[in-house]
Amino acid sequence: MSSNSIKHILDESKFNRFHLGLLLWCLFFVSFEGYDLVVYGSVVPFLTKEWELSPIQAGVIGSYGLFGMMFGSIILSLLADRFGRKSIIIVSVTFFSIFTSISGFATDEQLFSWCRFLAGVGFGGTLPTVISLLTEYIPKSSKNKAITIALCGNQVGGILAPLIGVAVFSSLGWRPALWFSVIPILLLPLIIKYLPESPQFLIRKGKFDSIKATLEKIDPNYQDRMKVEQTTILEPPVERTPIIGLFKNKMGLSTVLFCIVYFMGLLMIYGLNTWLPKLMQSAGYPLISSLGFAIFLNGGALIGTIIIGVIADKKGSKKLITGLYVVGAICLALLGIKSNIFLLYMLIAIAGVCTMGNQSLLNAFVSQYYPNNVRSTGVGLANGVGRLGGMLGPTLGGVLLSLNVPIGLCFLVFALPGVFAAVSLFLVRKSGPQVEPVSSKSTKLSSTNLG
Missing domain, CATH: 1.20.1250.20 (MFS general substrate transporter like domains)
Incomplete structure (x- = not known):
């Protein structure tokens, strides 16, 4: 991979409206993930009374979401490296939004518990994929700042959950606090349209028009920075067991x-x-x-x-x-x-x-x-x-x-x-490997591909 690679252009670019838009989307996803995760603590007193749950039963129901997060973190993040970050973010957000909203219609603890588990799968898949997408696109000089700002969404959601509860519990009961989670689904068309896909995934799939359109948003003069006629992007191998x-x-x-x-x-x-x-x-x-x-x-x-x-x-x-x-x-x-x-x-x-x-x-x-x-x-x-x-x-x-x-x-x-x-x-090594493993195949991005 040459010094004028796509990664180099992304790392050395200046933070602009494209990066801000991506950061705001990621902050939105993490905020609703944080809200959906914390809102259980706001409604559990009502569930305990309505369904006559013991403290142990209420605690077990709460743990279903954490179990789901464990599976989602490992399985969906693994799939993201193979099928693209954007697709997995959409799947994850859809999971936690739909199943948290459905839990607001539950009439017993069994259905509610299953909804918490499936929502947890979405919780677990969202965070690693959002972090990876930001890492690929945000300029090197702003990566830590951007990622930590996006992850502040956990605290935003944690504060929003009890505030929504105070607003609705006295007049509408506990269920609307869970229905509030449907908002990401309503915005799904905008997410599909404006959320960018991983550049490395686009390269592997040969979607050069998409790469070109994205690079023009990041740096309209990106072609001038490619000092060579042809940049070769070596494609990392797709392993059957990426772990x-x-x-x-x-x-x-x-x-x-x-x-x-x-x-x-x-x-x-x-x-x-x-x-x-x-x-x-x-x-x-x-x-x-x-x-x-x-x-x-x-x-x-x-x-x-x-x-x-x-x-x-x-x-x-x-x-x-x-x-x-x-x-x-x-x-x-x-x-x-x-x-x-x-x-x-x-x-x-x-x-x-x-x-x-x-x-x-x-x-x-x-x-x-x-x-x-x-x-x-x-x-x-x-x-x-x-x-x-x-x-x-x-x-x-x-x-x-x-x-x-x-x-x-x-x-x-x-x-x-x-x-x-x-x-x-x-005890962790100072830095990760500087050169990614490559296969015998490569995808060449010529001036025709990118221009």
Whole structure:
């Protein structure tokens, strides 16, 4: 692949309206994914009363979505590397939008549980594919910032869900909060028309007119930057089992370490989101509401994510992410020590940045680590394994509280995964392979193809 390749043009381009449009679409997808994932917590009190569910039954129903996310992260992201990012994004968004909306018509817990599982498949497929598409198109100087902004949609959706609930619960009941999720389906024609496909996928399929149209939006003078008459784009091989590609070219150890980092990171996130209010109440802070915790946790993550994304583009990601995990572990450990309210809120906000915000930056780093032909697969596998940690977090907190473990020790248990994540990331190779594997076949893009 020459220095004047399509990838070089995309990486060295200037951020413009095309990139902004793509970023806004991705922010939209992630926001609704975050909304649909969090809205269950808003409606569960009504479900518990209407269907006479025990807390254990309600918890099991909630876990169906996480199980679905695990399958979606691995399977759909694997398919995205083979069949194109755009198609899988559309499938994923359709899944979580339709099945979340259908769950609003459920009359019993069985149908509702199946809807949560199938919506979870869509949740899991959306995030890795969105990250991969942004990684391919966004200029190199803005990749971390753009990806972290898009992933702020998780916090946007997390804040929107309870606000929608407050607006509709008193007058219309719990079901409209789930019907609200139909909006992405209504916009599907616009998504199909304006969302671009992966450039590498278009190259493999020989869709040169589409490549040309996209490049003209990114840089009208792109042809002048091709200093050679003919640029050869070597096509990566299509493997029957793409996951194997994650363990080739000295990437095996890094792939395993990434899975550990995601497992530990999501354990902290889901454990913290589930049990923080209860833990703080047990620590002697009865006057602080759960809503206040949620606002500071998500608000801190929302603002901090943008800031660390900018820093990462200027200074690099790996050391920053590693350091944030350590800081997050320290903040969580300190929450177990009773202190004044101001310091408490500060620690919670910083913990939000170092857990949820850092997870967004980790996704950006891992996406850029892997080559194009296994990018979605790599991000998806790590997210899929990480969901096991996400399921363990709430369970671990419940066990600790049931055993009456001292609050300081509970917070220390949730802090330790941050240390393990930092050590694992430290051991990852400095950068991924610089040259992607190629086959004996190549697709030549001549001036006729691109001009």
